[in-house]
Amino acid sequence: MYRWLRNTHLFVGLFSCLFLLMYGVSSVQMSHNTWFSSKPSTTESRVALGAGGAGDPRALARRLMEEHGLRGEIQQIRATAAGCAFRIVRPGTVYDIDYAGLSGQAHIKTHVAAFMGMLNRLHHIGGLWHDFGLVNAWAFFLGLVSAGLVVLGLTGIYLWFKIHTERLAGGILLALSLGYSLTLMVWMRAVAP
């Protein structure tokens, strides 16, 4: 049993390592956002899509994806005075597209996040319902690694408890941690929103 759980702790921890580091480092970025520059780099371009397409922004977006290599999910479709506007978004990259119905020109602003901005976006992925398959893959591994985190916690407690010489010191630390966190949780949960 001990050997099996020790190996489970090791394998789950090693498998999850880079994912957990990503969540940890991006949390530091969010908690101390002044430490890092998260300003994306922006470039602009124009693409001729032909006039009269404002009535079907999704078809325009699909053309941009198929013919011009834009990748991501279509979001925030809206009508504008000149035609329509929408976004194509994937983690770390946002294409802001403004289409003019008369000229048939699409003005594309591409915002690409730096490394820390990219980690921030990856941290916020959730759900398996996205049109962009890679986001679903990230969400799946988020779920897997989260389950792994629970496994790491529980197996870690068992592994500590089996080291008899560490029971006193570890027990004091665990009691302090549980006392602190459970008190705060119960205290906050008891308050009406």
Next chain:
Amino acid sequence: MNGLIKKLHMYTGLLNFSILLVFGVAGLLAGFQPAPEKRTRPPLATRYEPFAAPPGLTDQEVADRVYQHLRPPLGGPVPDFALRRDAAQNLSFNFYTPNGFQRVVVLEKESRLLVETQPNDIWHFFSALHETMMRHTAGREWPVRLWGYYNEFAIWSLIGMAVSGVYLWLSSRPGYWPAVLSFAAGGGIFLLLYLLTR
């Protein structure tokens, strides 16, 4: 050295046991959350409160007055980027707490506030706890601030445990092939997804 790192790894884990479970639950909830149109939440509880906004105040000053008036438990003042005007040009904003949120609409012409309260179920409570960072908790009540400190400690601990875990593996059983395979599989999937997404 190995013994010291092992002790630190173990003690850090014990100090963070409950918050790691909170992170795990929050991650499971986020990973498998339904699409926005399929999400169901309890209905909002609505009430009105008398409130007269003095003339000549900025939106931020009005929001601060509303905060002083309502004093939402565990909530904090509203930052300026969170202030909105609705379709009828009424000022609106939310007070977030780990237990849910209050959506406030300032009905200036009627001299009252529309307050809609959305409680969190226990799972969303855990999710909100994992988002309660130290920098969001300034000026808020003690339990929220203390949780913010704990969250900060846990973030650094998570990084430390990931790094020390790899060190402990490499210093004890570096050639153990199932461990190598686990590390390569997880790292490979991460890097592949990262490169494809980039």
